[in-house]
Structure formats: C-alpha cells, structure tokens
Amino acid sequence: MPILAQFLIAFALAIDAFAVSMATGACLPVLSLGHVARLAVSFGLFQAGMNIIGWAGGLFFRASFERYDHWIAFTILVLVGLNMIRESRKKHGCDRCPPDPTRGWTLFILSVATSIDALAVGLSFSMLKVNIWLPATLIGLVAFALSVVGIYLGRLLRNAPVIGSRAEVVGGVALLIIGVRILHEHGVF
Numbered sequence: 001m002p003i004l005a006q007f008l009i010a011f012a013l014a015i016d017a018f019a020v021s022m023a024t025g026a027c028l029p030v031l032s033l034g035h036v037a038r039l040a041v042s043f044g045l046f047q048a049g050m051n052i053i054g055w056a057g058g059l060f061f062r063a064s065f066e067r068y069d070h071w072i073a074f075t076i077l078v079l080v081g082l083n084m085i086r087e088s089r090k091k092h093g094c095d096r097c098p099p100d101p102t103r104g105w106t107l108f109i110l111s112v113a114t115s116i117d118a119l120a121v122g123l124s125f126s127m128l129k130v131n132i133w134l135p136a137t138l139i140g141l142v143a144f145a146l147s148v149v150g151i152y153l154g155r156l157l158r159n160a161p162v163i164g165s166r167a168e169v170v171g172g173v174a175l176l177i178i179g180v181r182i183l184h185e186h187g188v189f
Helices: 003-027 033-087 104-127 133-156 162-185
Strands: none
Touching: 003 033, 003 104, 003 133, 003 162, 033 104, 033 133, 033 162, 104 133
16 A cells, blocks of 8 residues: 555544544643643554554454455445544534543543544455554554644634534545545456
8 A cells, every 4th residue: 555545544544633632722721741742642542553453353354355355445434434524514612621631531532532443444454455564653643743733723723613624524535535546456447
C-alpha cells in the first residue's frame, strides 16, 4: 500500500480524535501542558493499538476470506467513512463537559470511542496483507499530532464547533475514495 494512502487513512482515522480534542480544548477552564500530553498520548496509543488488534484478529480469519478480502476491506472502509460523515451532522459541543476529560475513565472512554474505526481498518489491512507496523505507527503519530493541534485550536475557536464536523466529512470522503481505489487495484473496474 502506497505511503500516501497510509497517510490519508491515518488522517481520516484521526479526525474523531481531532474533533474530541477541539471540544476538550474549548471546554476546559484552564489548559495545561499536562492536559495536552495526556489526551494526545492516549489518543495516539489507542489509535495505533486498536489498529494492531484489528490486524491481528484479521490474521486469524484471513484464510477463510481471502477470495473476498478486497470486498471486505472496501465494505469496512465505506461503512467507517459513511459513519464519519453521518456523525459530522451531530452537534459537537461541550454542554455537559466533565471537569477534566483528560483523566481517568473519561479519558479511557474517549480514547476507545475515537479508535474503534482504527480497529476496523486494521482488520482490512490484514485482509489486504499489509504489514501493520508502518501504518500503525503512522496512525498513532498522526492521531497524536492532530490531537495536539485540535486541543489548542479548540481553545482558540471556542465558538466555532462546525469546523470539527467539516473535518469529519473530509475524513469520511477520504476513506470512501481509498475503498474505491482498493477495488480498482484488485481489478474490479
């Protein structure tokens, strides 16, 4: 898989983390380096880790699905992409922001919730026989970087939550394009 496609997937997967980071930056009464570090490290590790878990799970099932692997990857990417576009229509606000969403169970739940898509993409990487280590590292680093940017941007743009939803649409469309490209690479059209 070309590095550009891996980067686009990493970017698309990190959009949820970016949107949550923006909301967190807008909600926190005081923003410290500790807040930024906890959120970005957790989001980056969970994105990379869930991708590896999905890939490992796919190795177990790959032999059974090898004839249809490109269709499975396409379906997963399209479903994740469409879900991101659908989620972009929901309001991302901080009406009920917890006291510190960068700690404890709240941070754990946010990390899992923003990385479920990475689990599905890891499964599709396995079906496509992609070596997971470079994409997982890239996914983790991009999620980390976009989380840092998101939390500071959220702090600056507290009254503009529409930016996060537009980013989710871009990420969803990128996954749809990559899904179609996979079918093209496998000679479907």
